Amino acid sequence: MxxxxxxxxxxxxxxxxxxxxxxxxxxxxxxxxxxxxxxxxxxxxxxxxxxxxxxxxxxxxxxxxxxxxxxxxxxxxxxxxxxxxxxxxxxxxxxxxxxxxxxxxxxxxxxxxxxxxxxxxxxxxxxxxxxxxxxxxxxxxxxxxxxxxxxxxxxxxxxxxxxxxxxxxxxLDIDAILLQAEQPIERLAEEFVGSHSPIVLGVGRLSQEKGFDRLIDSFQIVCEKFDNPGLIIVGEGKQRVNLETRVAELELGDKVLMPGYSSNVPGLLRTANLFVIPSLTEGLPITLLEAMAVGVPILASSVGEIPAVLGFGDGGYVLPESSDINDLGDLMVDVLDRFQDRSKVDWSLKEVASSYxxxxxxxxxxxxxxxxxxx
Missing domain, CATH: 3.40.50.2000 (Glycogen Phosphorylase B;)
Known part of the structure; x- marks a missing residue:
């Protein structure tokens, strides 16, 4: 055919x-x-x-x-x-x-x-x-x-x-994703990861429905809790100027990296301490499945298929529908504080292999x- x-x-x-x-x-x-x-x-x-x-x-x-x-x-x-x-x-x-x-x-x-x-x-x-x-x-x-x-x-x-x-x-081609995750990431991102901890990662088109403005605003709360955290937002789109302006307004320029496209998102996921999907609307994000396969803790909005894929909380942290910027920031801090808890990650690894x-x-x-x- x-x-x-x-x-x-x-x-x-x-x-x-x-x-x-x-x-x-x-x-x-x-x-x-x-x-x-x-x-x-x-x-x-x-x-x-x-x-x-x-x-x-x-x-x-x-x-x-x-x-x-x-x-x-x-x-x-x-x-x-x-x-x-x-x-x-x-x-x-x-x-x-x-x-x-x-x-x-x-x-x-x-x-x-x-x-x-x-x-x-x-x-x-x-x-x-x-x-x-x-x-x-x-x-x-x-x-x-x-x-x-x-x-x-x-x-x-x-x-x-x-x-x-x-x-x-x-x-998802899980074997290919895991193989790619072992490959080097872009030098700019590698240097950023090496000089910041913990690392929060967001991936997607820089458009309004992806909610990256919420992620940037809530990242202030993470900065108040940790000495030198880093936020990486991978992607391109029409909202780039607006997002960069907001980063400057909040004086987060040294803690936020927006490198554009990446040819190795699985590699970036491997280096992250937390992967966040702050979207206002979604279907079933491939990057969510990649994060599950790589084994990074996940925090995501309750939209589209995300809650079901994450087992309504068994495989990751799901934001309540009525959550605001403070809720997102507080939950990021909470997850990063106890990211050694592997129970949700282990659930996700099994689920993505068996169902996706x-x-x-x-x-x-x-x-x-x-x-x-x-x-």
Whole structure:
């Protein structure tokens, strides 16, 4: 089976890592996957493309003008048909909207989508409009995958019980993650880790819904308790300037590092004393699974699938829904004070190995493709 994965990637985060792991597993099972990586013509190479090349995975960079580029979507569809792809698999609203609105008889190829999560954008903003279109477009697809049960509330009511909707949690190539965790981290981060203790780590797109402003504000409380703590926030995005400004306002410049993208997040997780997910909305973050596999204590917001994945507290510390900045800061201090307690870490190590393997995820997707192509 030839599978064309469609994505307009904004970095190397959860959706991208899940896709790379899935493609490798599909190749191991004899499928013929290809990643089509869309991007603005001015972009020479995206992080996803560089990582796919490093892993020797098939990828086709496709440069196109941003927005509703109908003409280019037709070119992509024509190329997919001519190359004999059996199914299109979209990862993100761009291709859900551009190709999902074609009726199957006109598209000529069945199409499915994985919903990695919505950002719940401000009403009438550009992103709010895109999400509205996305929720409309997915109703025309042959299949929709949710990364967790909690995401069902994001669907139109008539789709929640639909036969074409399936829940397939993200999976992880645990052996590869553990191997990568042993590799050196970037020099800037290594020097920072060497001169600060304890280390708090956050990873994700620098966007409002990720809640890194809350993490920075609450980190003041950690600084009051410990002599020389360090906060590393890995990622890029539109909120960088705002976050850097807040760091300066709080006079935390010598205690906060924002190095941009990292090619070795598992390595950073290995060096951290605490991994924090302060998000306002999530699906099932791949970085959460990576943290579980590496064995770092976890503190996370009670959003999306996070509470369930962490066993509602058995595998990590879950913030109450009504928590504020002070609650987050106090809990960080509490966890760091007793991080020698390995009971939650041990639970997470067993859980990620048994329930979130990439092999299990690939098998579920293969079955899903067969159902979608037969419909």
């Amino acid at each position: 030839k599978v064309l994965h469609l994505i307009d990637s904004g970095g190397l985060y959860g959706a991208e890592k899940m896709l790379l792991a899935l493609v490798k597993a599909q190749m191991d099972q004899g499928l013929e996957p290809m990643i089509l990586s869309a991007g603005d013509p001015a972009i020479e190479e995206k992080p996803l493309e560089a990582e796919a090349k490093r892993l020797e995975l098939p990828i086709t960079p496709w440069r196109m003008k941003p927005g509703f580029n109908i003409r280019e979507s037709r070119r992509i569809l024509k190329w997919a048909i001519s190359d004999g792809y059996h199914i299109l698999h979209s990862h993100g609203f761009k291709f859900n909207v551009l190709l999902g609105n074609y009726p199957k008889r006109l598209r000529g190829i069945p199409m499915v989508a994985t919903l990695h999560g919505y950002v719940h954008a401000r009403r009438f903003s550009k992103m709010w409009f895109y999400e509205l279109l996305d929720r409309f477009a997915i109703t025309f697809l042959q299949g929709v995958v949710l990364v967790g049960e909690a995401m069902k509330k994001e669907l139109p009511d008539h789709m929640v019980t639909s036969e074409k909707v399936r829940v397939i949690p993200n999976g 393997s990439v092999e299990w995820m690939e098998r579920r997707y293969r079955e899903f493709y067969r159902r979608a192509t037969a419909s």
